[in-house]
Structure formats: C-alpha cells, structure tokens
Amino acid sequence: MGYEYAVSACLCGKNVRYDGKSKVLSKWKELYDQGKVLLICPEVQGGLSIPREPSEMVGDKIMSRIGVDVTHNFTSGAQEALRMIQEHPSIHTIILKENSPSCGLHYVYDGTFSGTKIEGMGVFARVAIEHGYKVYNEVEAEDIVIG
Ligand code: SF4
Numbered sequence: 001m002g003y004e005y006a007v008s009a010c011l012c013g014k015n016v017r018y019d020g021k022s023k024v025l026s027k028w029k030e031l032y033d034q035g036k037v038l039l040i041c042p043e044v045q046g047g048l049s050i051p052r053e054p055s056e057m058v059g060d061k062i063m064s065r066i067g068v069d070v071t072h073n074f075t076s077g078a079q080e081a082l083r084m085i086q087e088h089p090s091i092h093t094i095i096l097k098e099n100s101p102s103c104g105l106h107y108v109y110d111g112t113f114s115g116t117k118i119e120g121m122g123v124f125a126r127v128a129i130e131h132g133y134k135v136y137n138e139v140e141a142e143d144i145v146i147g
Contacts, residue, residue, distance in 0.1 A: 002088055002089075002090035002091075003035075003036060003037060003038040003088045003090055003091050004031075004036045004037070004090060004091065004093070005028075005031065005036060005037050005038070005091060005093050005094065005095055006037070006038045006039075006040050006081075006084075006085045006088075006091050006093075006094045006095070006133075007028050007031075007032065007037045007038070007039065007040070007094070007095040007096075008040065008041065008095065008096050008097040008100075008103045008138075009022075009039040009040060009041040009044075010022045010023045010024075010041065010097055011023055011024065011025050011028045011029075011095065011097055011138055012024065012025075012028050012029050012032040012037060012039055013029045013032075014039060014041070015050065016041045016043075016044050016050055017050075017051075018043075018050075018051055018052045018053065018054045018055070019051055019054075020050055020051035023097060023138075025138055027141075027142065028095060028138075028141070038084065038085065038088055038091060040081040040084065040085065040094075040124075041077075041081075042074065042077035042078045042080070042081040042102040042103065042123065042124040043055075043073065043074065043077055043100075043102050044077070045076075045077040045080040045081050045084075046070075046072075046073035046074055046075070046076045046077020046078070046080065047073050047076070047077070048070065048073050048077070052064075053065045053066050053068070054113070055070050055074070055101050056101055056108070056109045056110070056111045056112075056113060057101050057108050057109070057111055057120060057122075058111035059111075062074045062101050062123065063111070065113050074101065074102055074123040074124075075123060077102065077123075077124070078102065078123045078124040078126075078127045079127070081124055081127075082124075082127050082128065082131060085128075085133070086131075091133075092133060092134055093133065093134045093135075093136070093144070094128050094133045094134070094135045094136075095135075095136055095137075095138060095141045095144075096122070096124070096125055096128070096135060096136070096137055096138070097137070097138055098137040098138060098139065099117060100122050101122050101123065102122045102123050102124045102125075103122050103124055103125055104120065104121060104122035104125060104137075105121060105122070105125045105135060105136070105137040106119065106120075106121070106137065107119060107120060108120040108121070108122055
C-alpha cells in the first residue's frame with residue numbers, strides 16, 4: 001500500500017490558494033481522507049505565503065500582480081513537490097488544478113491579470129510530465145476509475 005495519487009492540495013479542500021481558499025472536489029477530498037492522496041502545493045512549497053498576490057506567466061518568468069518576479073519560488077517549489085512525490089514509488093498519477101501558473105496542464109492566464117486564459121502549461125505540470133508521470137487536470141480526472 002501507499003499513496004496512489006499526488007493531488008493539488010486545493011482540490012482536496014486545503015485553503016492554500018492565493019486568495020486563502022480552496023477549490024475542493026469531493027472525489028479527491030474523499031480519497032485524501034482515505035489516505036490515498038499525497039498533497040502537493042508547489043507555490044507554498046516554494047515559500048509563498050497564504051494568502052498571496054496572484055501570479056501569472058509573463059514570457060519565461062512568473063510575475064505577481066504587483067510586479068514582483070517570483071519565478072524562483074515557482075521553480076524551487078516545483079522541484080520540492082517533485083522530490084516529495086519521488087519518495088513514494090507507488091505514485092504514478094498526478095491530478096492538478098487547471099489554469100494555475102504552477103499546476104495548469106493545458107491553460108494558464110495570459111500575464112495581463114485580466115482573467116484571459118491561453119494555452120500553456122504551469123511550471124510544476126511541465127516538471128511532472130518531463131519526469132514521466134501521468135498527469136490529468138481536475139476535469140479529466142473525474143473520469144479516472146478508482147481501483
Ligand atoms: Fe492549488 Fe497548485 Fe495553486 Fe497550490 S499551486 S493553490 S495546489 S493550483
């Protein structure tokens with residue numbers, strides 16, 4: 001036995017988002033409560049506070065809404081989340097919250113802080129895929145059959 005999934009902590013009801021809230025989905029909260037989920041939050045693991053200014057991808061950097069370059073927080077947090085997952089060889093699948101500059105899998109915000117989404121991938125999502133994990137966003141993950 002061991003963890004079966006690593007999941008964005010905000011999907012499991014943890015209030016780790018920039019606004020101090022979560023985006024809980026009952027499926028993942030229940031699996032977390034059953035001990036099957038390792039929680040990750042690359043932004044908090046990279047040293048950012050709760051709450052925090054929202055950040056968006058601007059070119060190859062991550063900038064906060066007030067213009068602070070937080071790229072190093074995102075890259076170090078992604079490495080820390082990866083390291084934590086790699087300690088659990090039973091984990092092959094990672095479920096991530098779409099649209100986040102860390103966890104977004106297919107879409108991110110466009111860097112103008114206007115709520116506009118563009119195709120793109122968050123810092124941690126890219127790292128997870130590069131290391132061979134099966135990665136799904138929360139919508140795709142609804143179809144995952146729990147064994
Ligand atoms: Fe959720 Fe990921 Fe953002 Fe943390 S970094 S709040 S886990 S989307």
